[in-house]
Amino acid sequence: MRSAVLLAALPALVSAHGHVEQVKADGVLYQGWNAAFQYQNPVPKTVGWKADNLDNGFVSPDAFATSAIVCHKQGASNGAYVNVKAGSTATFYWDTWPVTHKGPVIDYIAACNGDCGAVASTSLSWTKLDQKGWLSGSNPGTWATDNLIAANNTWTITIPSNLASGNYVVRHEIIALHAAGSTNGAQAYPQCVNFAVTGSGSAKPQGGVPATSFYKASDPGILFNLYTAFTSYTIPGPALGKIAKREHAREFN
Ligand SMILES: *[C@@H]1O[C@H](CO)[C@@H](O)[C@H](O)[C@H]1NC(C)=O
Ligand SMILES: [Cu+2]
Numbered sequence: 001m002r003s004a005v006l007l008a009a010l011p012a013l014v015s016a017h018g019h020v021e022q023v024k025a026d027g028v029l030y031q032g033w034n035a036a037f038q039y040q041n042p043v044p045k046t047v048g049w050k051a052d053n054l055d056n057g058f059v060s061p062d063a064f065a066t067s068a069i070v071c072h073k074q075g076a077s078n079g080a081y082v083n084v085k086a087g088s089t090a091t092f093y094w095d096t097w098p099v100t101h102k103g104p105v106i107d108y109i110a111a112c113n114g115d116c117g118a119v120a121s122t123s124l125s126w127t128k129l130d131q132k133g134w135l136s137g138s139n140p141g142t143w144a145t146d147n148l149i150a151a152n153n154t155w156t157i158t159i160p161s162n163l164a165s166g167n168y169v170v171r172h173e174i175i176a177l178h179a180a181g182s183t184n185g186a187q188a189y190p191q192c193v194n195f196a197v198t199g200s201g202s203a204k205p206q207g208g209v210p211a212t213s214f215y216k217a218s219d220p221g222i223l224f225n226l227y228t229a230f231t232s233y234t235i236p237g238p239a240l241g242k243i244a245k246r247e248h249a250r251e252f253n
Contacts, residue, residue: 017056017101018153020172020191022093023047025084025159032093032193033078045079049169049192056095058176058187061217070121070211071171071192077117078194086199087161092172092191094153097145101176101187102226104133104235105144107157109205112167116194125208126171127241130157133221134233140226145174160243162201169194171211175236181225183217203243214238 020032033048035056043050051072059068067075084090110124132144148155155172172191179185190211214237215222221236 017058017098017176017187017189018094018096019053019056019189020048020092020193021095023082023090023193024093025082025090025195026088028083030080030082032191043078047080047082047193047195048078049075049194050078051075058189060188061184061186061215061222064188064215064217064222065212067122067212069188069190069214070124071169072190075121075190075192077115077119077169077192079117081116081167081194081196083196083198084159086159086163086165086197086201089156089158090170090193090195091154091156092193094148094155097149097153097174099146099149100178101174102140102143102145103175103177103180103186104131104221104233105148105155106131106173106175106235106237108171108173108211108237110169110171110208111204112169112194114167116167116169122210122212124169124210125205126211126214126238127205127208127243128238129160129170129241131235131237131240133235134230138230139228143177145176148174159195159197160201160203161199162203162245163197163199163243164202164204165198167194167196175222177224177226180223181227183223186222186224188215203245206242206244207238208241209238
């Protein structure tokens with residue numbers, strides 16, 4: 001019975017949604033979280049936060065105020081870090097992404113102030129690092145996710161060059177809108193990755209907020225009909241953030 005259940009679940013695992021399987025920075029490729037690792041003993045350390053997402057599934061708007069929205073269901077730091085110089089790029093490799101799952105791609109950063117595994121995920125204070133949403137056309141048009149698919153299912157961010165050395169979590173997220181015309185139909189796919197940043201900067205992300213306050217089910221970028229002839233789209237969540245030293249502040253990008 002048990003193996004029959006596992007076999008029945010397999011097609012969903014192969015075809016649906018996706019997860020960040022690898023991360024590359026400064027020429028080094030790191031293993032991300034793959035939910036199948038939960039069956040290994042010991043569970044291998046990964047730069048990607050472990051999560052209970054064996055179905056490559058999503059977080060629904062009715063869970064946007066719960067810990068699941070932070071770093072996916074049962075999200076927890078998993079022991080390893082991407083080493084990156086401030087100012088370098090980092091690339092997230094999704095295992096796959098369905099073209100139907102159009103929507104924004106958003107990245108946030110939070111300082112751990114030490115071991116990222118020692119911080120309760122709901123205590124992390126997130127600053128929005130970058131965001132892309134609707135690009136052109138409509139009904140449904142071209143979206144950030146189409147760029148991601150065209151780039152071999154990858155998304156690249158820049159680690160701010162003035163960011164102070166230390167440990168940070170980047171929360172990389174796709175919000176799929178194919179069912180978002182109905183309340184509770186949007187699908188958030190947050191993926192958290194630990195970074196150990198080195199550099200000579202001294203700036204810190206400013207104005208952070210907990211992930212549980214990012215989105216509401218009724219936000220215009222969450223309750224949104226992809227299949228009408230719309231002329232604008234409001235990317236959900238807080239405004240793009242700043243990193244700042246004592247005297248100066250500058251936009252991330
Ligand atoms: C596309 O990404 C996969 C990993 O997901 C990698 O193995 C492959 O080399 C990449 N292809 C190109 C053309 O970059
Ligand atoms: Cu899906």
